[in-house]
Amino acid sequence: MTTVLIADDQPLQRLGFRMLLESQDDLSVVSEANNGTEAVRLTSELRPDVVLMDVRMPGLDGIEATRRITATGDRTRVLILTTFDLDEYAYAGLRAGASGFLVKDAQPEELLAGVRAVATGDAVVAPSLTRRLLDAYVDHLPAGVDSGPSAPHPRLATLTDREREILTVIGKGWTNTEIAERFHLAESTVKTHVGRILAKTGSRDRIQAVILAYETKLVRP
Helix, strand or coil: CEEEEEECCCHHHHHHHHHHHCCCCCEEEEEEECCHHHHHHHHHHHCCCEEEEECCCCCCCHHHHHHHHHHCCCCCEEEEEECCCCCHHHHHHHHCCCCEEEECCCCHHHHHHHHHHHHHCCCCCCHHHHHHHHHHCHHHCCCCCCCCCCCCCCCCCCCCHHHHHHHHHHHCCCCHHHHHHHHCCCHHHHHHHHHHHHHHHCCCCHHHHHHHHHHCCCCCC
């Protein structure tokens, strides 16, 4: 059972999310928060698997709430909810440690898939939207360090050539299935590579690996 905390200042929005999530046998809503401060407190108390986090809330906003939740190093993952797919705050949310983002008008099955993906850390939520958002806000990225062989970025230094190749296509939003087909590998092998990449680079999950690929210029917009 995947446990979910809903953080949104709109009661009807929270109700809609709750009804959808609780219609699934494997998902359970443990509580609701109407602002960031409450979300941080409830997350600390209840330790849900996933927080559905609205960005714009009164008082402590969703970005700072996300930063505080992920800074604890606990198992809870944050899925940012944004009104527009290129909302400037969504990028800040990813940088704050969110595991992905969805637009609020996403189809119900997309939200359910997003929650499940974030809970396992196995997939980037809405990879095409993630690419578009990072491309749109690439000017916010740090200059980075030359990732060529003569001066590898410290977080890439221990990767094998194959792992670096796979991190590059992860940064482009490819799924495990696409990676397996491209490199003629079994999906189980791809999952093993992805797990090693996350461990070696210190990436919390796959979406953070996407950001790393941009920051180290393995992927350019």
